[in-house]
Structure formats: structure tokens, C-alpha cells
Amino acid sequence: MSLLETVPISCPYCGEGIELVVDCSVPEQSYVEDCFVCCRPITIHATADPSGEVSVQARHENE
Numbered sequence: 001m002s003l004l005e006t007v008p009i010s011c012p013y014c015g016e017g018i019e020l021v022v023d024c025s026v027p028e029q030s031y032v033e034d035c036f037v038c039c040r041p042i043t044i045h046a047t048a049d050p051s052g053e054v055s056v057q058a059r060h061e062n063e
């Protein structure tokens with residue numbers, strides 16, 4: 001059983017679609033991931049509810 005979920009987001013800077021791999025065993029996490037297209041740092045906030053539904057917000061680093 002995999003606890004990793006692939007979630008599509010859009011880069012808040014360049015709008016490019018990115019696939020994030022989120023660890024669903026962690027209820028809530030935030031981290032910074034560099035966009036692979038424009039290389040700017042995206043603040044990722046991921047939450048996983050007990051049913052396994054994952055939601056991800058991607059923001060500018062300084063927002």
C-alpha cells in the first residue's frame with residue numbers, strides 16, 4: 001500500500017502544471033519546492049484527511 005499521492009498543481013509564478021508527490025500519512029505539512037520550469041520557490045501546504053483525500057495549496061513564497 002502506497003501512502004504517496006500524486007497531486008497536480010499549477011505554479012503560482014509561471015502557471016505551469018506540476019505533479020507533486022504528497023505523503024498522505026502526514027495529516028498536514030508545508031514545505032517549499034522549486035518550480036522545475038521557472039525555478040522559483042513555491043510554498044506547498046498539503047493536508048490529508050482521514051479518508052485519504054489530499055488537498056494542496058501552492059502559494060508564492062512570501063504570501
Ligand SMILES: [Zn+2]
Pocket residue numbers: 011012013014015016035036037038039040
Ligand atoms: Zn514556475
